[in-house]
Amino acid sequence: MSGTAPLAVVVKGWPRLSETFIAQELVALEEAGHRFEIWSLRHPTDTKRHPLHDRLRARVRYLPEYLHEEPARVWRARAAARALPGYATAWRIWRGDLRRDPTTNRIRRFGQACVLATELPPGTRAFYAHFLHTPSSVARYAAIMLGLPWAFSAHAKDIWTSPDWEIAEKLRAGTHGAAFGATCTAYGAARLRGLADTPERVDLIYHGLDLNRFPDPPERAPRATDAPLHLLSVGRLVEKKGFDRLISALARLPDRLDWRWTHIGGGELKRELTTQARALGIADRIEWRGACDQPEVIAAMRAADLFVLPSRIASDGDRDGLPNVLMEAASQRLPIVSTRVAAIPEFIEDGRHGLLTDGTPQALADAIVSLAADPGRTARMAEAALARLRAEFSMDAGIARLADRLQALVGEVVA
Structure with missing residues (x-):
């Protein structure tokens, strides 16, 4: 210039x-x-x-x-x-x-x-x-x-x-x-x-989100309740993202649920979290992709069934604001489970645009099971989040x- x-x-x-x-x-x-x-x-x-x-x-x-x-x-x-x-x-x-x-x-x-x-x-x-x-x-x-x-x-x-x-x-x-x-x-x-x-x-x-950078969301057919459930999270492996609690939640999912979890992002807690997953016997259901560029993230969102971001307040007071990845997930009609932390409720109204929990492992597990069991409700919330994104968060x-x-x-x- x-x-x-x-x-x-x-x-x-x-x-x-x-x-x-x-x-x-x-x-x-x-x-x-x-x-x-x-x-x-x-x-x-x-x-x-x-x-x-x-x-x-x-x-x-x-x-x-x-x-x-x-x-x-x-x-x-x-x-x-x-x-x-x-x-x-x-x-x-x-x-x-x-x-x-x-x-x-x-x-x-x-x-x-x-x-x-x-x-x-x-x-x-x-x-x-x-x-x-x-x-x-x-x-x-x-x-x-x-x-x-x-x-x-x-x-x-x-x-x-x-x-x-x-x-x-x-x-x-x-x-x-x-x-x-x-x-x-x-x-x-x-x-x-x-x-x-x-x-x-x-x-x-x-x-907000520049929707011109994102492809039109796929038309998602309702997932069959007995089909495999593909969970996705995007975020750095640091305390405030709460992935230790999510791993504990995944270990609590019932045996009848055939799930796998993909994580995208780097971070200092990778070794600690992979050790936790091995100790809980679920390491073979988890894929750690590391840092990815935007096209890779979008492709992963389009292939997933449920987006989970278990944000928490870290021991030093650090916390999320309104994570852009929630809006990115909404842009692809990807249903959302998250927490009532910081500004997340400013975008996601619990029960309308997704499910918000208190972030405990049991609450996260219950929310995942609830959405996996009710594909119709899950699809309606994803549609509502997309509509809100377009109307209020461009x-x-x-x-x-x-x-x-x-x-x-x-x-x-x-x-």
Whole structure:
């Protein structure tokens, strides 16, 4: 794209298979006329890319992932940053943050901010960060150094594991807070607004789903009650996704039910969960596919009978927002079993668009058995979820709102 991009978008990593909602948004913003560059805090670790990533035309730049890996670049940036008009203020604010959060991650944020602020091309007028924790800190420090406005989009972990003091300061004008914050669930918006001095700084903007990226759903013939049941889950193997509870639930399914479960996604708990499945004697009914690109995920959804996402609140407070995979499953008329956690009930009304449980193994097992035994009811709920997705959770309305906010942001002059 020619010309200077007026917006710098700060992300944690690019590209990431598990963050299709970010790629979807950025592609849509480009198509709405926004010009920006992406600044990523980390290099990619996934070996695959979604086709969606290849549609993005923006330039992608990488900040030093760890400061010691590029010492000359970091020290050169630090020296240059000292001459910036807001450096002393940024240094003071960062030192206050460091006293409350004395971690190497906090130190790394300031070093990355110095590189960002000094390598930013002339003509950049604002920052927009995806995630309220680390990316927003880097964007905020750099924005203060340069006297530019910044904004953020908050999602799930960043809302629920960030300390109250940090969220409040990032939303407070007197502490060089964000011009606005967008978040993708009413559940998350309520927490952020409760910590903001001006709650109107927080916009509820659902990601929704770009239905143009998904094929028309198949016409599903009702499954015979004695036919094999193919269960599918998509999500990282981390505590908040609750797959340990689902494995326990699968072991409780009655012998009369001929089931198999396919899991898509990577994650740190793979060994622990496969060990659990072996101990319960069900490992031969489970297929672990690992990370897959979007076409592979869609094909798996079209081949499955039931989508199960057993989300839970993790021990550190981390939790889902409104997982996009639920909307993706609905787009393919795939019936859904999930939990009443976080913002999931904002899309799935229990008994109407799917079944929501308390996430215990027995409750998950009961929901699976219930839907397996009543194909007609299951099909009606899948149809209702698809209808709600099309009517209330398409991407267009949210993108229009966000595009307007970002346009105002890049036109804003900070005194």
